[in-house]
Amino acid sequence: MSGRLPASGEGLAPGWATQFASDNTAGVCPEAMSALQGADAGWLPSYGNDEITRQVCDRMRALFETDCDVYFVFNGTAANSLALSAMCQSYHSVICADSAHVETDECGAPEFFSNGTKLLKAHTDEGRLRVDELERLVRQRTDIHYPRPRAVSVTQATELGTVYRPEQIAEIATRAHDLGLGVHMDGARFANAVASLECAPADVTWRAGVDVLCFGGTKMGLPVGEAVVFFDRGLSAEFAWRCKQAGQLASKMRYLSAPWLGMLDDGAWLRRAGHANRMARRLADRLGCLPDVTAHVPCEANGVFVHLPADCANQLREDGVGFYTFIGGAARFMCSWATTEAAVDALAAHIEHTLQNPRTCE
Numbered sequence: 317m318s319g320r321l322p323a324s325g326e327g328l329a330p331g332w333a334t335q336f337a338s339d340n341t342a343g344v345c346p347e348a349m350s351a352l353q354g355a356d357a358g359w360l361p362s363y364g365n366d367e368i369t370r371q372v373c374d375r376m377r378a379l380f381e382t383d384c385d386v387y388f389v390f391n392g393t394a395a396n397s398l399a400l401s402a403m404c405q406s407y408h409s410v411i412c413a414d415s416a417h418v419e420t421d422e423c424g425a426p427e428f429f430s431n432g433t434k435l436l437k438a439h440t441d442e443g444r445l446r447v448d449e450l451e452r453l454v455r456q457r458t459d460i461h462y463p464r465p466r467a468v469s470v471t472q473a474t475e476l477g478t479v480y481r482p483e484q485i486a487e488i489a490t491r492a493h494d495l496g497l498g499v500h501m502d503g504a505r506f507a508n509a510v511a512s513l514e515c516a517p518a519d520v521t522w523r524a525g526v527d528v529l530c531f532g533g534t535k536m537g538l539p540v541g542e543a544v545v546f547f548d549r550g551l552s553a554e555f556a557w558r559c560k561q562a563g564q565l566a567s568k569m570r571y572l573s574a575p576w577l578g579m580l581d582d583g584a585w586l587r588r589a590g591h592a593n594r595m596a597r598r599l600a601d602r603l604g605c606l607p608d609v610t611a612h613v614p615c616e617a618n619g620v621f622v623h624l625p626a627d628c629a630n631q632l633r634e635d636g637v638g639f640y641t642f643i644g645g646a647a648r649f650m651c652s653w654a655t656t657e658a659a660v661d662a663l664a665a666h667i668e669h670t671l672q673n674p675r676t677c678e
């Protein structure tokens with residue numbers, strides 16, 4: 317998590333050991349790369365006025381089965397921050413999970429880009445925002461001294477690797493709309509969630525009441541970039557200006573948009589995300605056989621969260637195995653489109669080797 321960049325030769329442990337630290341340690345998915353290379357031909361209009369960007373936006377509308385507005389930005393922090401700033405005035409507040417990336421990992425960018433909109437932290441169930449928390453945080457104060465709740469942000473898949481079912485999103489969104497809140501979805505791992513739910517993307521977004529989706533591209537296998545998808549098109553009226561002011565309008569937009577073509581073509585995004593989910597499932601199953609390892613939450617997408625004995629965790633760190641414990645104290649292992657069964661098995665065997673007790677199943 318340090319902002320310091322490693323010197324060359326530093327921190328270069330063997331492949332499988334480092335790859336589980338994050339799903340963005342993986343490279344670019346071949347489908348995304350070939351679409352990127354395909355876009356690298358000749359002259360095209362800049363700033364998104366090109367045919368490729370138009371095509372991707374049309375693909376998005378087909379994918380979501382609705383006439384949504386689509387924008388491309390460089391990263392998830394910008395996508396979330398700018399989307400929320402389009403939903404709120406500076407004196408408003410946004411209700412989010414206490415573990416939400418917008419709260420814990422965006423360096424105050426949502427507050428910054430909205431000129432002060434405050435985030436209100438809600439309790440969760442296994443990473444999912446509890447619907448009764450909406451009521452509590454909205455109703456506990458309605459006076460002029462309290463930042464007025466105006467939006468709710470849900471993360472799909474959650475920071476704990478769990479997934480909201482469409483009816484759970486609908487329950488939150490219905491309550492939110494009744495309370496006068498807009499609904500924002502941080503979909504940094506939206507692909508993993510949809511692959512896990514096996515539902516139509518529309519079912520877990522606008523049909524369930526989501527107004528704005530930040531559709532993650534980077535963790536899915538793009539070189540860079542996220543899409544901000546407005547289902548409530550009233551919210552996007554001046555969004556292009558927000559993007560430009562925030563330094564998020566790509567001049568050679570085709571390079572940001574084209575990789576999406578490769579991923580959206582022929583369902584590659586779901587196939588790749590489904591693979592990542594299966595690798596996480598495989599790891600969860602392998603670790604589930606180890607008596608000293610307990611699951612922190614069920615594995616529902618591409619992350620595995622487990623409690624390891626302290627000496628085991630320390631040994632893994634010493635061996636150069638990359639993982640984080642910043643969410644709920646559990647060790648997090650992420651899988652990606654590029655994770656192989658062999659890497660999962662090597663990690664599981666390594667963890668087993670560092671434990672005192674042998675496995676109980678197989």
Ligand SMILES: *Cc1c(COP(=O)(O)O)cnc(C)c1O
Pocket residue numbers: 391392393394417418471474475502504505534535
């Ligand atoms: C990775 C991630 C983001 C995006 O982070 P950036 O580093 O800004 O691209 C947003 N939300 C969640 C839940 C994430 O895991």
